[in-house]
Amino acid sequence: MPEMNIVQAVNSALLEEMQRDDRVILLGEDIGKNGGVFRCTEGLFEEFGPDRVIDTPLAESGIIGASIGMAFYGLRPVPEIQFLDFIYPAFDQIVSEAAKFRYRSGGEYPCQITIRSPYGGGIKGGHYHSQSTETYFAHTPGLKVVIPSAPYDTKGLLLSSIRDPDPVLFLEPKRIYRAGREEVPEGEFTIPLGEAKVVREGADVSIFAYGAMISQCTGAAEQAEEVGISCEVVDLRTLVPLDIDAVLDSVRKTGRVVIVYEATKFLGYGAEIAAILAEKAIESLEAPILRVAGLDTPFPYTHENLYLPDAGRILDAVEKVYSF
Amino acid sequence: MPEMNIVQAVNSALLEEMQRDDRVILLGEDIGKNGGVFRCTEGLFEEFGPDRVIDTPLAESGIIGASIGMAFYGLRPVPEIQFLDFIYPAFDQIVSEAAKFRYRSGGEYPCQITIRSPYGGGIKGGHYHSQSTETYFAHTPGLKVVIPSAPYDTKGLLLSSIRDPDPVLFLEPKRIYRAGREEVPEGEFTIPLGEAKVVREGADVSIFAYGAMISQCTGAAEQAEEVGISCEVVDLRTLVPLDIDAVLDSVRKTGRVVIVYEATKFLGYGAEIAAILAEKAIESLEAPILRVAGLDTPFPYTHENLYLPDAGRILDAVEKVYSF
Amino acid sequence: MTKLLRVVSPDGKYKEKDEPPLSEEELLKMYRYMMLTRALDTRGMALQRQGRIGFYVPSSGEEAVQIGSSFPLEPRDWIVPAYREQGAALLRGIPMAGIMAQLYGNEEDTAKGRQMPNHFTSRAAHFVPTSSPVGTQIPIAVGLGWAARIRGDNVVALGYFGDGATSQGDFHAAMNFAGLFQANTVFVCKNNQWAISVPFGNQTGTNEVAIKAQAYGFEGVRVDGNDVLAVYQASKEAIDKARFGGGPTLIEAVTYRMGPHTSSDDPTRYRDEAEVEKWRKKDPIVRFQRYLKEKGIWNEEMEVEIRQEAEAQVEEAVVRAEKRGLPSPATLFDDVYAEMPWHIKEAKEAFLEYLEKS
Amino acid sequence: MTKLLRVVSPDGKYKEKDEPPLSEEELLKMYRYMMLTRALDTRGMALQRQGRIGFYVPSSGEEAVQIGSSFPLEPRDWIVPAYREQGAALLRGIPMAGIMAQLYGNEEDTAKGRQMPNHFTSRAAHFVPTSSPVGTQIPIAVGLGWAARIRGDNVVALGYFGDGATSQGDFHAAMNFAGLFQANTVFVCKNNQWAISVPFGNQTGTNEVAIKAQAYGFEGVRVDGNDVLAVYQASKEAIDKARFGGGPTLIEAVTYRMGPHTSSDDPTRYRDEAEVEKWRKKDPIVRFQRYLKEKGIWNEEMEVEIRQEAEAQVEEAVVRAEKRGLPSPATLFDDVYAEMPWHIKEAKEAFLEYLEKS
């Protein structure tokens, strides 16, 4: 099995799916000749030509709106939004249109598109190349939201997303695009949406996270181990639908919870996890639920490392819930 | 003191503030000659003329973008978005621009605009004249979010919003626009942002809500009283910044919590309240935190009454947390 | 000012050389559908006033645009509508019973009572689900026409929108994509002079819509929207052009919204009755009737028959709709996703349990 | 095709009657600022390559557009920039030290290190905080110019954007509002032929930007963007017109992005060196130099002096910036709102406590 980083895993998934299914078509800004600003679509323009790998004008609402129409026609568009921060011209198309077609047509108009977009901090991108605004989408019924944290999962989840009959927002943690390689199968291979993954088992504290935060969490878990705290790290992988069983199973075991996400804390995705636990698992809880998250400010530049949760802050929270 | 409904309270606040401060200017669709589709700006066009009550073309991003520029120039724009459901063409202007100017200019460019918009269900408006998507805005640092539930508060909060140096999203629960009248002062009178109001005191269960849900909650509280459960109903009034003291005070007293909101349950505003309580008040909690909310589906038409929380569903939750 | 195309003059006169090659049968079909649309609108407003349906959006005055522009379409083509396209929906083959079920939001509504009246949808008729947000449908129409072009199919997408919609960013993005990628898309702007209370003169700094196509490198045409044959002619040309790889066209159909914006609107607040009166004299149905008479294929008897048949069709659908119950509450939870995820399932169960209990 | 305005030919020749009425001093000021901008860009890229700053957006090749268009502005006027307007920022009066502090995101940055390099802001200079999203600045420029008009002030807002930005919905909404309300706004489209890797020919179906103004009922002009006097001339006219109630103008300045899109970009992936070479020969600084020489107000000595002074100014700012520390972590929490709400206060306290501890 070849070793790949996340960029290569994305590329490999796209390449294979386009070979397998000629309805799959890519469109976005700078994805053609340039191969994407992060090179995720490298080589695909050469392979499939300008009718299947389309460099569009600079208009996200055009990209998503056209993708919806293409999906109705029977194509399988996989639009790219260059950075999640730039998705807002298409927000109306996503939340008012793509998300609602199946419902408002009584099931007659599914909207099978997979919107890929790099997101999150850690590349010194400041305000507009760093944000994690998955809440906007996870709060919108009709959309699925998927976020991988490693190359293997990236490929398997992206293939599932493209084949999924519902609109999927597939967010790629750009900070770890090239952070490491692992073995990724070539050929047919998928990972079902809606299944979390326990990346590290533990008994004392459950840490729930996704995307680039996973490695920070496992880092913290290792440090916690040294001081005698056993952490379980659960990678949610799919934010909608959430794998509720994985969450509850872990909490029933540990009774202590830390939720980690890069987004602004207030109403970030972790708020929903905490709320679900406050409803369904209050009797299991032995400590307050702590959230280690981005600050409730716009995303900064110079001090992004202070803004973003890291192993240190996570460990701090783990110790707090453990010693509560 | 004159009696007013919410529409009249909005109108009165706008009229007086425009008389007091000639920098205040209104812009939006159908707000001039037509007086607004809900008549909130009735008579103002006649009073202040087309330079201060401006009927704009049909482009929300133009309305909000222009308002931002006007604010920089020194005006105090109060743009109207005809229905919250139609705010998305302006979403980028709101979340990427208005919300971030103060921060990204190091404080040199405050962005004093108050965006008014009717929101919420209950008028048989289906998908696009009914939604409660306050989460999108409450999750965006830099914005304030205000939602009144009665005429008196409407006027006092709207005046505070217009004078507030930060961008405010002022959401008007259209379902109760004309639901009832109460005495509303004429002339100088404001209610500070960030202060919740206990609309009914109680000892057993805290109900947190806002907007049109308040009357459903007090209705449920009355019914609960009959079966011997004493409910405290807290009207949050300002969603950002949240009045944390009011929330914690109530929970410390009752130990049991029901949160009510019309929005989609998943990641609705109540998720944050639950998450805050799971962090700060877990020792006070004597029961799971229940949320009575809109369904996790797009907003329906025929069965909107089933979609929306009502006194019955709220009472059901109250009984559950009470008897836990 | 772009030249205004016209085939039939207000008094029904025409030059033979201008006439599109339509058979008598086709002409009468057009007329029937215009009458049917008018009958539906008249009844729809009445039903709303009587409190039997919750809301209505009349299209009176705009029958010629709807029927003329959608008449040249083939079944494999697509319509991407705004909310005032009931005439096109009928012509496209959505049955009157389906229209009425949607207006009532009852159990027979294929969309399960999920949208306000006038938000029609049909897969079979290639009529894309209507949306309320103004302008969002336009890029979708481009996507359909573009997909057809990419696949090499001679299929066209026709997108409708109003004069107000031309101010939206989505109009611009759509036009620009269509021009650049030569999508098989025809844009029909129903310039009915009003966007709720805003007259066209306050919508944009130009005094026409057609000229806006120049910003995107393709043709804009202006047509008398109350002349069904002129609309047909322009649309047929544009549709054929798009079908065979000639790229998009923007058609501005100059017409008038004779009624209120919707049943919730009171136009006397913002427009003069005199203006309405002026346009009422240009009624597209009357104009077409005069033409048919001029051609000798219309008479009073026929008129009565067509009117009665239209009214009967509407009446029958009303009777049927009123007999139907509401969609079951359980349907509220369907179709959010292809498969119901746990949180919706759980909510559904709790909900049905609660409903039973209460 | 809209006529391309030009004052100075590529070899520096000109007709006296075409020359704008600028003094020798003014001409040299322009030249100095163009040279200063070039010096900043050269150094900025180098600093990034050396890892001393994190990112840079060069404007090389676009000096004439920036300086020519902002030169006619008065202090009370406003600039609403994109991210490639450092020349205009300098001319507008943001000191080089301020520019450098922003690039370093250090404690002297008035925006407290909160944005990426090249996102300049200054209230004193009426230079609206730069944003990354393409196009969002355009409606804001309209709001400023419209407010001036409403208040009856002879104040102008000048909004910059690229050719790529013309595809965005916000461009459309802005142009439409400006045309309808006759805002005191001048739009300067820097058509540098590229939007990252997308050539202008793949951006839209027209082969120019200026024509797009017709869709909004006002004038669009095309000017040789590498001819600072032509840009000045067109901008001066448009600014005066806007100032005195004549409404907006769209200026398309045809120029070329000589460098990469940003320091993160590798243009060899998508464009031919031959094309760059062709445009390098049209370097706006060289052209202006030839003109000044032709007029007899330039010589080698002066050139050396101007260059050295520019470089020295940049160098001094670099030295200063590198001596400054980072903004204090506590500043992270300021300026979200005018007053800090409890949840930010609480996070700040916890955060500072944690920092101290660790």
Ligand SMILES: Cc1ncc(C[n+]2csc(CCOP(=O)(O)OP(=O)(O)O)c2C)c(N)n1
């Ligand atoms: C994005 C958006 N903004 C506002 C509205 C409210 N609204 C509904 S219809 C309408 C006017 C539309 O005018 P036009 O496009 O001319 O179509 P017409 O109604 O005349 O057919 C407005 C403002 C909306 N539906 N969507």
Ligand SMILES: Cc1ncc(C[n+]2csc(CCOP(=O)(O)OP(=O)(O)O)c2C)c(N)n1
């Ligand atoms: C809304 C949005 N989409 C995408 C991007 C990513 N992006 C940054 S600059 C750019 C190209 C801009 O081209 P143009 O407007 O011609 O300006 P130029 O860079 O040539 O000065 C793109 C696609 C962005 N910043 N904002």
Ligand SMILES: [Mg+2]
């Ligand atoms: Mg209209």
Ligand SMILES: [Mg+2]
């Ligand atoms: Mg460019």
